[in-house]
Amino acid sequence: MKIGLIDIDSKIPNLALMKLSANMKKQGNRVESTSPLFAENYDRVYASKIFDFSEMPNLPDNAIIGGSGYDLKTSLPPSFDRIYPDYDLYNCKYAIGFTSRGCDKKCPWCVVPQMEGKWCAVADIYKFWNGQDRIMLLDNSLNADSDHFERILNQLIKERIKVDFNQGLDIRYLDDKQAHLLSQVKLWKQIHFAWDTREIEWAVRRGISTLITHGLKGKVMFYVLIGFNSTQEDDLYRIDVLQGLGIDPFVMPYDKFDKYQRKFARWVNHKAIFKSVKWKDYGRSV
Numbered sequence: 330m331k332i333g334l335i336d337i338d339s340k341i342p343n344l345a346l347m348k349l350s351a352n353m354k355k356q357g358n359r360v361e362s363t364s365p366l367f368a369e370n371y372d373r374v375y376a377s378k379i380f381d382f383s384e385m386p387n388l389p390d391n392a393i394i395g396g397s398g399y400d401l402k403t404s405l406p407p408s409f410d411r412i413y414p415d416y417d418l419y420n421c422k423y424a425i426g427f428t429s430r431g432c433d434k435k436c437p438w439c440v441v442p443q444m445e446g447k448w449c450a451v452a453d454i455y456k457f458w459n460g461q462d463r464i465m466l467l468d469n470s471l472n473a474d475s476d477h478f479e480r481i482l483n484q485l486i487k488e489r490i491k492v493d494f495n496q497g498l499d500i501r502y503l504d505d506k507q508a509h510l511l512s513q514v515k516l517w518k519q520i521h522f523a524w525d526t527r528e529i530e531w532a533v534r535r536g537i538s539t540l541i542t543h544g545l546k547g548k549v550m551f552y553v554l555i556g557f558n559s560t561q562e563d564d565l566y567r568i569d570v571l572q573g574l575g576i577d578p579f580v581m582p583y584d585k586f587d588k589y590q591r592k593f594a595r596w597v598n599h600k601a602i603f604k605s606v607k608w609k610d611y612g613r614s615v
């Protein structure tokens with residue numbers, strides 16, 4: 330069978346499509362990456378849409394579509410977590426995968442618990458890593474379970490792989506042991522945490538102090554969600570605290586079309602502006 334795989338809007342190589350590709354090829358199919366324009370040339374088309382704000386292209390009626398931007402219920406079977414991805418689909422030179430799925434927190438702005446359910450370990454790195462010098466971990470809550478975190482970090486340290494914790498780590502779980510492991514691993518990108526609401530200020534302050542103790546201060550940044558039940562005072566407070574502790578904030582607007590949220594995010598995220606202008610001056614016109 331001739332299979333067409335369509336990546337509608339991914340910003341990174343689409344793991345689900347790479348796993349589908351590996352699985353389909355193993356069954357003897359011819360698998361190609363294609364675009365909606367050529368979808369009619371295939372016996373079957375699979376498409377993935379990650380973002381709900383991106384446009385849905387015209388696809389054949391029998392196309393099988395999935396992804397968080399299309400449907401929160403359609404997902405690949407759990408056994409796919411142990412399939413080695415077909416990295417050739419994107420000519421991808423680094424490894425990508427999940428070692429755990431789900432999350433036990435129930436943040437109301439987040440689709441992870443609905444899509445993936447409770448936290449569980451699903452694989453170790455050897456299911457999707459085979460000698461690449463870099464690895465991108467897509468776990469939504471990698472450090473929720475200390476034993477699992479220790480096992481995965483020890484694999485990364487032993488293999489000397491540069492890692493990107495792409496979905497961030499949860500500051501509420503960070504302790505001395507986890508911070509020590511983080512200080513031993515080779516980093517591909519900055520480690521990021523999230524400070525989404527004022528309620529977890531205690532965890533943010535404690536976590537930053539632990540990170541500093543382990544020499545990680547310059548290697549971390551914090552995402553700051555704004556616009557989901559937060560006031561402008563809350564937003565500014567969190568930014569001020571992080572700045573005061575010497576940590577880089579990066580603002581994530583909940584509503585990308587809201588004028589204030591866009592402007593606040595631009596102020597913080599444009600580092601030259603952030604360092605030279607106060608919000609009371611920059612945000613005056615909002």
Ligand code: SF4
Binds near residue numbers: 439470
């Ligand atoms: S902790 Fe993170 S992954 Fe879990 S529900 Fe909250 S935002 Fe989502």
